[in-house]
Amino acid sequence: MVASAGQLNSLGSTALLTLTIAQLGAAAAVGSLQRYGAELAETTLVRRKVNTTDIPAPISIAPSQYWDGIDGPWSSFALQVGTPAQNVRVFASTAAPITWTIGADGCPPGYVADCANSRGFLFLPNQSLTWVPNSRFNFALEDNLGMDTNGNAGFDTEVLGWQGSGGPTVAHATVFNVASAQYWLGAFGLNPLPTNFTTFTNPQPSFMQQLLNNNTIPSLSYAYTAGNQYRLNKVFGSLTLGGYDLNRFGSNNITVDMYSDVSRDLLVYVQGINSGTANLLPSGTISMYIDSTIATIWLPEDACKAFETAFGLVYNEDYGLYLMNSSQRTTLQATNPSVTFTLGANQTGGSTVAIELPYKAFDLTVQYPMISNPNTSYYFPLNRAANDTQYTLGRTFLQEAYLIVDYERQHFKVAPCTWNQAAIQSPLIQRIKSTNSTKNGDDNGNSGNGGISAGTIAGVVVAIVAAIAILAALLWFFRRRKRTQKQRASELEAKEQSGAAKESSDNENKPFISNPMGGELGGGEIHELTAPHKPFAQEMESPHKVDPNKAGYSEMGDGEYFGPGKGFAHEMQGNDQPVYEMAGSDVHEMPTHERRLGEDK
Numbered sequence: 001m002v003a004s005a006g007q008l009n010s011l012g013s014t015a016l017l018t019l020t021i022a023q024l025g026a027a028a029a030v031g032s033l034q035r036y037g038a039e040l041a042e043t044t045l046v047r048r049k050v051n052t053t054d055i056p057a058p059i060s061i062a063p064s065q066y067w068d069g070i071d072g073p074w075s076s077f078a079l080q081v082g083t084p085a086q087n088v089r090v091f092a093s094t095a096a097p098i099t100w101t102i103g104a105d106g107c108p109p110g111y112v113a114d115c116a117n118s119r120g121f122l123f124l125p126n127q128s129l130t131w132v133p134n135s136r137f138n139f140a141l142e143d144n145l146g147m148d149t150n151g152n153a154g155f156d157t158e159v160l161g162w163q164g165s166g167g168p169t170v171a172h173a174t175v176f177n178v179a180s181a182q183y184w185l186g187a188f189g190l191n192p193l194p195t196n197f198t199t200f201t202n203p204q205p206s207f208m209q210q211l212l213n214n215n216t217i218p219s220l221s222y223a224y225t226a227g228n229q230y231r232l233n234k235v236f237g238s239l240t241l242g243g244y245d246l247n248r249f250g251s252n253n254i255t256v257d258m259y260s261d262v263s264r265d266l267l268v269y270v271q272g273i274n275s276g277t278a279n280l281l282p283s284g285t286i287s288m289y290i291d292s293t294i295a296t297i298w299l300p301e302d303a304c305k306a307f308e309t310a311f312g313l314v315y316n317e318d319y320g321l322y323l324m325n326s327s328q329r330t331t332l333q334a335t336n337p338s339v340t341f342t343l344g345a346n347q348t349g350g351s352t353v354a355i356e357l358p359y360k361a362f363d364l365t366v367q368y369p370m371i372s373n374p375n376t377s378y379y380f381p382l383n384r385a386a387n388d389t390q391y392t393l394g395r396t397f398l399q400e401a402y403l404i405v406d407y408e409r410q411h412f413k414v415a416p417c418t419w420n421q422a423a424i425q426s427p428l429i430q431r432i433k434s435t436n437s438t439k440n441g442d443d444n445g446n447s448g449n450g451g452i453s454a455g456t457i458a459g460v461v462v463a464i465v466a467a468i469a470i471l472a473a474l475l476w477f478f479r480r481r482k483r484t485q486k487q488r489a490s491e492l493e494a495k496e497q498s499g500a501a502k503e504s505s506d507n508e509n510k511p512f513i514s515n516p517m518g519g520e521l522g523g524g525e526i527h528e529l530t531a532p533h534k535p536f537a538q539e540m541e542s543p544h545k546v547d548p549n550k551a552g553y554s555e556m557g558d559g560e561y562f563g564p565g566k567g568f569a570h571e572m573q574g575n576d577q578p579v580y581e582m583a584g585s586d587v588h589e590m591p592t593h594e595r596r597l598g599e600d601k
């Protein structure tokens with residue numbers, strides 16, 4: 001059983017308190033007190049000592065510097081999978097807790113000649129020495145948009161960034177190898193929920209959770225913006241793990257509590273969509289899910305109709321897309337309308353933030369196999385949603401919005417991006433600290449999580465108050481026993497008191513980087529720690545008791561797969577959704593080279 005935050009905090013304050021006593025003891029130079037103090041100091045100093053190098057810095061993930069996708073162009077990121085490392089280019093998915101890559105069957109005959117390159121390169125598990133095959137499973141991702149697919153799941157080493165860049169490493173990351181063209185590139189998931197496989201008793205921890213456990217990132221948080229080609233001299237996407245880049249957004253922002261359905265956690269109220277005088281959201285506020293996994297924006301039909309009227313769009317029923325010919329495009333380029341999304345944390349009123357997308361944000365192209373004959377076309381990245389579960393703000397929106405997601409405090413921020421060439425070229429990375437108290441590689445083998453919690457602050461205060469009380473007691477003691485030395489003793493104590501107080505506040509402050517948002521992301525909402533907190537892998541027990549003989553890596557699943565984190569939605573909401581279960585047995589029967597590899601062993 002893991003110690004609760006409360007226990008840890010009280011431990012922290014005890015340590016502080018005893019150290020203070022130790023210093024007082026030394027200062028007083030009274031034999032027994034000194035010895036007692038030294039002993040205490042020895043046993044507590046190890047835990048007490050704050051080594052700032054133990055608190056990891058946030059990591060800014062360099063973009064791949066490529067523009068990818070068949071519905072973009074979009075800025076991608078480099079990912080190394082397997083041993084020896086296979087380099088692939090992928091997108092960042094704010095919805096997924098897993099990674100997916102494109103397998104060898106992702107490039108059938110008829111696809112573009114440089115299909116493998118176009119898809120960000122393939123991952124061949126049979127070329128990796130560290131690949132651990134699992135079975136074939138559904139993603140259970142984007143099924144509300146009808147975009148769920150399946151793949152050969154397994155585990156392998158993952159490193160973010162190009163080879164040699166020293167990016168963050170996870171030794172046993174969950175990887176799906178897929179073929180479906182609806183995800184033209186792979187992606188790595190930023191959602192920290194664990195994944196349940198029926199082939200394993202325990203939920204498999206996510207990439208982000210493993211980075212935190214390995215003390216690679218300071219907290220379960222990230223910041224992302226998609227980048228775009230139309231601003232400045234093309235601006236690549238920006239991704240920061242455990243922090244954010246202060247140079248990418250201005251002071252205008254909203255903070256939104258995460259939605260209780262963990263599969264739609266980044267849900268925000270859109271209070272209005274306007275272009276000039278045109279109201280593009282005629283039926284009022286809707287709640288929309290922010291999701292970098294998909295390219296487009298999904299709006300209710302009446303809103304799509306308003307867009308059609310405002311911009312002369314024509315819906316293509318065959319592809320379900322707003323395809324555009326070059327004359328339509330030229331017209332829009334000339335009028336250059338912009339669309340402003342007004343986002344709020346509340347359905348009406350409250351603080352809001354306006355995200356303005358220039359027409360160029362919508363000026364994208366779609367290619368084969370999403371459409372065919374012609375095999376490429378301009379399109380307007382808008383989709384008609386069948387119901388409110390489909391309302392989504394995709395990557396198109398994230399070209400102009402900066403998203404900061406803090407899973408530990410269960411909230412996220414949305415801010416308009418700022419476009420300043422010099423600022424973008426020199427990121428100002430800020431740390432988001434963990435809500436967990438400082439514990440530097442303690443004896444439980446836990447890695448230290450940076451930051452200071454309300455409990456620790458309380459601990460410091462208690463310790464200082466206690467120290468003053470002890471000082472007073474000592475003062476009284478010395479006055480009685482050593483009247484002759486009265487003057488000197490009280491002088492010493494006074495010095496030590498200020499010394500001790502100063503040292504502890506110095507040390508406790510080290511984990512912080514002082515910045516405009518740090519306090520706001522951190523301190524301000526600490527009382528929300530008790531808010532619904534998602535259970536993490538290590539805290540959970542699986543109700544799915546799997547026959548140990550069946551739990552082998554190459555074992556076929558029994559078909560009951562619960563998607564990433566979906567189990568919690570079910571658990572927390574009580575709305576059991578059978579869609580998350582495997583669609584059919586056909587998936588099990590698909591022979592794959594990975595599985596054969598496993599069986600051959």
Ligand SMILES: *[C@@H]1O[C@H](CO)[C@@H](O)[C@H](O)[C@H]1NC(C)=O
Binds near residue numbers: 051052053054
């Ligand atoms: C802090 O930890 C790092 C590595 O864990 C070590 O190299 C360094 O010497 C430590 N610093 C202090 C002051 O203990």
Ligand SMILES: *[C@@H]1O[C@H](CO)[C@@H](O)[C@H](O)[C@H]1NC(C)=O
Binds near residue numbers: 372374
């Ligand atoms: C579109 O792509 C398909 C498959 O690659 C090809 O057969 C077809 O000729 C292409 N059509 C055009 C107009 O290029």
Ligand SMILES: *[C@@H]1O[C@H](CO)[C@@H](O)[C@H](O)[C@H]1NC(C)=O
Binds near residue numbers: 104124126127593
């Ligand atoms: C690995 O898989 C690829 C794609 O299925 C196949 O072409 C290749 O022959 C395999 N290599 C080995 C050594 O099995």
Ligand SMILES: *[C@@H]1O[C@H](CO)[C@@H](O)[C@H](O)[C@H]1NC(C)=O
Binds near residue numbers: 171216
């Ligand atoms: C932890 O991080 C180190 C350094 O990035 C890496 O070498 C190691 O494989 C990671 N361990 C796990 C279990 O992911």
Ligand SMILES: *[C@@H]1O[C@H](CO)[C@@H](O)[C@H](O)[C@H]1NC(C)=O
Binds near residue numbers: 250252351516520
């Ligand atoms: C976010 O907005 C709040 C007011 O809503 C403001 O106080 C704060 O400074 C903003 N954060 C940043 C980083 O600008």
Ligand SMILES: *[C@@H]1O[C@H](CO)[C@@H](O)[C@H](O)[C@H]1NC(C)=O
Binds near residue numbers: 314
């Ligand atoms: C472009 O599309 C619009 C709307 O569908 C149509 O009215 C127009 O005739 C098309 N122009 C060309 C050159 O195809």
Ligand SMILES: *[C@@H]1O[C@H](CO)[C@@H](O)[C@H](O)[C@H]1NC(C)=O
Binds near residue numbers: 345348
């Ligand atoms: C917005 O919602 C929050 C709680 O979600 C509430 O505390 C606040 O009063 C609301 N503000 C307005 C203006 O309705």
Ligand SMILES: *[C@@H]1O[C@H](CO)[C@@H](O)[C@H](O)[C@H]1NC(C)=O
Binds near residue numbers: 144386388390
């Ligand atoms: C929403 O629409 C999609 C697509 O038609 C459908 O699959 C899904 O079941 C619907 N969801 C609800 C809650 O009605």
Ligand SMILES: *[C@@H]1O[C@H](CO)[C@@H](O)[C@H](O)[C@H]1NC(C)=O
Binds near residue numbers: 004212
């Ligand atoms: C905080 O620490 C507790 C106890 O060690 C642990 O159970 C919990 O998962 C941690 N929370 C995060 C966000 O790491």
Ligand SMILES: *[C@@H]1O[C@H](CO)[C@@H](O)[C@H](O)[C@H]1NC(C)=O
Binds near residue numbers: 540566571
């Ligand atoms: C996934 O696993 C966790 C922990 O074992 C469990 O609490 C949750 O109910 C599981 N999800 C489903 C859908 O069974």
